[in-house]
Amino acid sequence: MRWRPYGEQAALLDCASLEQMSAARAALADAAVEGVVELVPGARTLLVVEEPGSRALETARTVLAEAELSRPPPEIPREVTLDVHYDGADLALVASAAGLAEDEVVELHTGAAYTVAFTGFAPGFGYLTGLPAQLQQPRLDSPRTRVPAGSVAIAGEYAGVYPRPSPGGWRLLGHTDATLFDAGAERPALFEPGVRVRFRSV
Structure with a gap:
């Protein structure tokens, strides 16, 4: 995965596959990182948007660095x-x-x-x-x-x-x-x- 700056309060995560993107989205959603205000998934990308001044992107990077992204994302009950x-x-x-x-x-x-x-x-x-x-x-x-x-x-x-x-x-x-x-x-x-x-x- 590769992070790219996306404006002043966001970063775009380039993923190797749709499965990796889904796992990354699920990991960040489960972590409920304080200051992350939006996750926008794409076919091979994930846009992570932070609240200005929150430094939530740094925390999001740490969460994904420590996450096991080879596992499928947890089931959503709906x-x-x-x-x-x-x-x-x-x-x-x-x-x-x-x-x-x-x-x-x-x-x-x-x-x-x-x-x-x-x-x-x-x-x-x-x-x-x-x-x-x-x-x-x-x-x-x-x-x-x-x-x-x-x-x-x-x-x-x-x-x-x-x-x-x-x-x-x-x-x-x-x-x-x-x-x-x-x-x-x-x-x-x-x-x-x-x-x-x-x-x-x-």
Whole structure:
């Protein structure tokens, strides 16, 4: 891992893998370092923000230097189950590319346990790890200009759900009626790093 300055009150931790980033985030979250005001995970990075004058970044460095980051992060008790209508525009494409029947794609997708690794792209959009290897496929060659809210999709090693209408190039398996982001709610985003997610066919 490598620390890089990121403005006056933050540092960016470059990690060797998504797993190492997740372990580092979990270690700092568990340590509850006084003065660390925000942890922002990415695919291979972790932004650590301190309260001005707190010297919390020094403590965070010490915590990670002493942590055993080869272990998986501790389980987060909150788990979300989303009901999905598997009627996506790319379901047949995904099945064909994987050499599977459509119902086998659904079975694989619903049988896996996912974890929100990090969020981004749009408010409430979570990048979910745990996608079975047989379903890992590239983004579409030509992105759509509008993907409907609630679209359940896959791209590369990730699964995800579009929280609102937006452009996108992920392959669409179906849709859910669940609300992924509500700015007026006590907890605006349904998906937060560490949350476990399961999909259920309806």
